[in-house]
Amino acid sequence: MTDDTWSPPHILLAVDLVILTLRETHLHVLLVERGIEPYRGCAALPGGFLHNDREGLLAAAHRELDEEADLDATQLHLEQLGTYGDANRDPRGRVVSVTYLAIAPRLPEPTAGTDAARAAWRPVDAIVSGELPLAFDHDVIIADGIERARSKLEHTPLATAFCEPVFTISDLQQVYEAVWGVDLDPRNFYRKVQKVPNFLLPVDAERRVTKGRPARLFTAGPATTLHPPIPRPDHTASRQGE
Amino acid sequence: MTDDTWSPPHILLAVDLVILTLRETHLHVLLVERGIEPYRGCAALPGGFLHNDREGLLAAAHRELDEEADLDATQLHLEQLGTYGDANRDPRGRVVSVTYLAIAPRLPEPTAGTDAARAAWRPVDAIVSGELPLAFDHDVIIADGIERARSKLEHTPLATAFCEPVFTISDLQQVYEAVWGVDLDPRNFYRKVQKVPNFLLPVDAERRVTKGRPARLFTAGPATTLHPPIPRPDHTASRQGE
DNA sequence: GAAATAGTGTCTTTGAGACAATATGCA
DNA sequence: TGCATATTGTCTCAAAGACACTATTTC
Structure with a gap:
């Protein structure tokens, strides 16, 4: 990074989580219902703003995992998915969201009596098909998360x-x-x-x-990469005509 | 994202670029010399703080590409690499850096008389071996960028x-x-x-x-993914030195 | 002609996918 | 017994890698 002059940034940094699990042989993602505007009552990814007191990004992801999903963060696969910072993605102002992908084994319904009470597992099919509208650009984030998971299964x-x-x-x-x-x-x-x-x-x-x-x-087992990989069946059968 | 209360964030958002090219059959990365503290005189990735006036992340990456590398951003492959936000990565305070990976064809030395005058192509071997120390966590970012490029060559x-x-x-x-x-x-x-x-x-x-x-x-050609892929040889075995 | 780089043919091994056949439980 | 699921065997085709061989240029 360089030493540009810059105006004081009015940027809010958020962490959002794409938590995937399997329920009844279908892929589900954990969503919460938003309590305030914008997108009040709309489904959204669990997440929240970064605590500024020297909290690391991954630490923030783990905290949100615990607060909003009531999941024991230990033993859960967690990796950075991407950062979404389009200028107009949040009507309140400039919000940049660092997203994490979490993979969980079969899990019970979110526990009542916690922050996770508003949370529920939703089949991803309903989201990618557009049946279930999401707040902000969270539909895109989920699509990216699914694609990441699909790709990582191979290797x-x-x-x-x-x-x-x-x-x-x-x-x-x-x-x-x-x-x-x-x-x-x-x-x-x-x-x-x-x-x-x-x-x-x-x-x-x-x-x-x-x-x-x-x-x-x-x-x-202890493998971190699969040799040979488990190949995903051809989803793009195209041939060259020379 | 949820509606947590949060203290006003004192977070600075930066964009850094890992620009890779090939020179004399060796992989090089573009580095600049820092003009001020911290890490004054040390090599660092080109980049800078986000302009807060509704500038998108990718747009900021393109702007830095132009300003610091004097490269025509059009026609250059550019993709988000990752976001680095460890609490102590910058001694000045909380700086979160969104990084982008750029791939460029063989290029001339950076043009003098521009912001890029302090820039130079450096062989990545000297960086991964630790010969050339870098500012902040930029050595890790470069290593991640190289690994991303290596992986993407396959598919x-x-x-x-x-x-x-x-x-x-x-x-x-x-x-x-x-x-x-x-x-x-x-x-x-x-x-x-x-x-x-x-x-x-x-x-x-x-x-x-x-x-x-x-x-x-x-x-x-128009292919976006390679079927079949170009497999990377088993890198558990031999590597070339030189 | 020799040297150098470009391009083809062929063989062996390995993995992917189709699918028959066998094994072992439960109703 | 019959059915359901698990596990093994076998066959065919495609791809990876080794490497002999041919083609076309410059010197």
Whole structure:
């Protein structure tokens, strides 16, 4: 940064959270109902303004996660998604929002009696289709968050962050199918994820109640990137005509 | 965002740029010399504080690109890299910096007589190795920018942004080799990039002066993502020194 | 001619995807 | 038993990488 002269900035810095989870095989995002203008009564991402007392951005994200979603921030995958600062995105003035993407395992309804009482899980389908209008540019932020999650499923063990600490390969497949919005062959998926080194660690001699044959249980391994990756099925079949 | 009470924020918002280019087969980044404290005389990324008069973040990035690098912002690939807001990253107070990654073709030395007079291209090797100390956390920002560029080479036509409007496949290979820091087989590379639909468009019946056989010329095609990708060699193995 | 760079062919290994076949539980 | 889910096997095709070989220029 340089040493420009500048007028005293009247900029407010906010932190907003895109918290994704899986409910009933569908991807959901946590939204709150706004209590005041602008966009009063409208659905919006949980978030808030930065505390100026030397609070770091990531620390602020964790604080909002705790305050608004009543989620234990520890053990939750959290990463910076992007910063949104269009001049007119907030009618109150210049608000720049740093957004974070959080991935959570299956979770109960937000607890009443807390800041999170106004919060609820919403299926992302209703948002991307425009059925559920959102405050500010939060629809764009959510779309970016979903795309980020989709992309990271290919190369990172992010899918395990949607699962319980111990899970079956079928559980894992449901994550991929829900986030990507596709159907995958269970047999090929099974072999593929098992072949990636350090992706899944078998939990010795365990099983689980279901209808058919019991499934082996796994935990997330130490891998940070997947080699080879789990490729997302072709969503753009285009060919060159030379 | 919610409706928290908050103390009036004393936050300064800056925009910093990681401008990468290729010079003599090595990746370089544009750095300026700081004129005032803190870090006076130290190398730093070009950038500056946001003008508060409803200037968008991307617009601010373009403005700094023009002011400090004297580069024509049009035709330059520019994307948001990340936002850095650690509480103590700037001794003057709370400065949150939104960073952008810019990719430029081979460029001349920064023009004298402008804001860019203090600017110079520096090899990234000297920075990641710690030989050239940087102001603030700019070493981390540059490292993140390089990693972003490396990753995007695999799945996007970003490499063409390092090239002139018309280029040979050999030129393109040099980009991949410089950014990834590896050696690639020219014959496999040749076939591979040509096989990706809409990546390269042949320029009809052109050639270029060199020592050996003339090479065909290409321009960037309309592809936004590469199917199949150009895979980065296993970087757990060898790296090239020099 | 030799040297240098551009471009093609071919072989081997590996992974992706389709899908048959087998295993093991529950009603 | 029959059904449902889990797991294994096999086949085909495409892609990655190694590398011999041909093509076209300058010297």
